[in-house]
Amino acid sequence: MRLEGTKQLPREDWLAVRKQGVGSSDAAADVALNPYKSQLELWLEKTGRDTSLPKLNPQDEESPAYWGNVLEPIVAWHYSKRSGNRMRRVNAVLQHPDPKLSWMLANIDREVIGADDVQILERKTAGINDARLWIEGVPEYVQLQVMHQLAVTGKQAADVAVLLGGQHLEIHRIERDESMIARLIDLERLFWDYVVSDTPPPADGTASAEAALRCLYPEDNGQTLDFSQHTELATAYLELKTVRQSIALQEKREAQLKQVLQQAMGEATRAEFAEGYISWKKSKDSTGLDIKRMLKDKPYLQARYSKTREGSRRFLIA
Numbered sequence: 001m002r003l004e005g006t007k008q009l010p011r012e013d014w015l016a017v018r019k020q021g022v023g024s025s026d027a028a029a030d031v032a033l034n035p036y037k038s039q040l041e042l043w044l045e046k047t048g049r050d051t052s053l054p055k056l057n058p059q060d061e062e063s064p065a066y067w068g069n070v071l072e073p074i075v076a077w078h079y080s081k082r083s084g085n086r087m088r089r090v091n092a093v094l095q096h097p098d099p100k101l102s103w104m105l106a107n108i109d110r111e112v113i114g115a116d117d118v119q120i121l122e123r124k125t126a127g128i129n130d131a132r133l134w135i136e137g138v139p140e141y142v143q144l145q146v147m148h149q150l151a152v153t154g155k156q157a158a159d160v161a162v163l164l165g166g167q168h169l170e171i172h173r174i175e176r177d178e179s180m181i182a183r184l185i186d187l188e189r190l191f192w193d194y195v196v197s198d199t200p201p202p203a204d205g206t207a208s209a210e211a212a213l214r215c216l217y218p219e220d221n222g223q224t225l226d227f228s229q230h231t232e233l234a235t236a237y238l239e240l241k242t243v244r245q246s247i248a249l250q251e252k253r254e255a256q257l258k259q260v261l262q263q264a265m266g267e268a269t270r271a272e273f274a275e276g277y278i279s280w281k282k283s284k285d286s287t288g289l290d291i292k293r294m295l296k297d298k299p300y301l302q303a304r305y306s307k308t309r310e311g312s313r314r315f316l317i318a
Contacts, residue, residue: 033144093107
């Protein structure tokens with residue numbers, strides 16, 4: 001079902017429509033399998049609490065997302081050239097036709113027409129750093145995105161065309177898998193229940209979840225809570241203390257071992273072992289700005305170019 005046409009829809013309105021449900025690009029984050037976004041960050045987006053989170057600038061030429069948008073039409077053209085398949089744009093946010101699953105939404109890159117074996121094209125670009133995720137085929141988070149599209153549209157197969165490193169195009173076929181779709185829907189429904197009930201999902205230890213927590217709770221109120229009788233939280237506290245103590249011991253041991261090797265190397269640049277090598281090189285000299293001396297000589301610059309740095313909450317264990 002076509003929920004909303006997107007051909008003339010402003011980006012802000014399109015983002016608002018996406019908040020009405022779970023989209024295909026949300027699928028992996030829904031089930032905590034997106035390497036870039038946590039469930040908690042996605043929940044902030046869906047509940048409108050993400051205003052202080054950093055946002056991607058679609059016009060930032062240093063952003064992978066920018067070059068992905070620039071290159072995706074080229075990827076589609078080369079896919080058509082290699083496969084012989086014709087395509088057309090689908091300028092709409094699609095919605096699952098089952099009223100019980102109306103929260104399942106999807107945007108698809110292209111609809112493949114005139115082919116019996118495939119109906120959807122998903123275009124991807126991967127730079128040098130992300131290309132490693134494609135070594136063994138389509139990464140799991142992309143598989144989930146495509147399976148979500150197949151679930152919403154009822155289609156049977158999709159091709160994923162990915163441009164790796166700007167010069168190598170691969171095409172992968174993903175067939176509809178009913179058991180995977182059923183499991184995906186169950187897990188996505190659990191996430192959507194968090195949204196409907198306005199209950200934040202648990203943090204998962206990722207940098208994304210860390211940023212989401214700082215966005216959700218930016219200020220402290222001075223209140224003290226007593227968790228001494230809360231078994232689960234008390235256990236987490238004791239385990240955290242143990243883990244930090246273990247990390248401190250490991251870091252000290254790491255420093256000792258490094259110094260043993262450095263002392264043995266002396267002035268040597270490199271030392272080799274049967275299992276590998278170590279190097280100890282002097283980096284090139286660099287020129288920097290001596291701010292301390294500059295402000296001593298010209299103290300008026302402090303007031304002229306001062307900048308307020310917003311404070312953040314510090315997490316300490318005692």
